[in-house]
Amino acid sequence: MKQLSGAVHDLASELVSALRGGDHSVAGTTGSLGGDEALTVAAVRTLGADVLLPSTLLSRPAPEPDVAVCRAAVHAYPPGPQSSPTVAWSHWAMERALARVTAPPHAPSPADALGIAATTGPPDAAGTTDAGPDVTALREASWQALTHQLSVLAALAVPGADSAVATEAARRPVDVSRGFVRAVRRRDWLQAAGAGRWLAVVDGVPPTLGLDAGLRFTLRMGGADARVALHVHAALLMRANDTRPAAARRGGGA
């Protein structure tokens, strides 16, 4: 586990560098891991769709090695019947991200590219339908549990996200805001960063929250963890590129 954590940390650092305008390559990370391809694939599966985040947020083509390793990770770690919803959602998000970055320009939406219909098809072995895994547990979760689950699934928080998880987050912006404050007070920086990233993409965040200041504080206090830095930089980038009216996004505060 320690070995995987280190690999995830290295990969997340590469992604932070890419989000800040640097270069990024999963293949380069493999080199730093002593050429251990299995470990790289596992780290990519752990970070999920975020491996393709620079392409998604910066609108640039994904390097072919990155796409290849994402495909390998999706294939190597499919969700099983006993897998938790977070594992199933993470896998679903990776497939969607792959479809998005490999679609030709002016192609249909990822849903169309994957052949996903508006209606749900029959569930697979993991209970996943074409529209995504079951979201009932998330819908019925308390605000604390909701924030925890959302922060684990922060890779799904991207502009224009059209998943059922994003719908749940958009339905409860005040609950996620409360969860963000709770996470900061508990000094759970990873959860705070994940929740803050969701708040960057949903509407109706209370302006009194002071999201920008909260994100900067989280980065200052927990930025040594590359996954925290990744979520915060993603959130700040999405807020900077946000073209929605100020009244819709709010949450900036002081």
Next chain:
Amino acid sequence: MFSAEPTQDLKTLDFDVEEALNPTEAEGTFRDSRECASLLLLTGALLLSPPTPRPKKS
């Protein structure tokens, strides 16, 4: 470059990946400023208080 076929190495990391993707909530520490301030005041008051009067030796 990257093999899409599950190898033995990938299988051994299976449990770790599953655990990383479904973590339990980390233990957090609340730091209540008001509680801390009261404790500090109480400790200060105890340290600065005069010694308890003792009976004089007759």
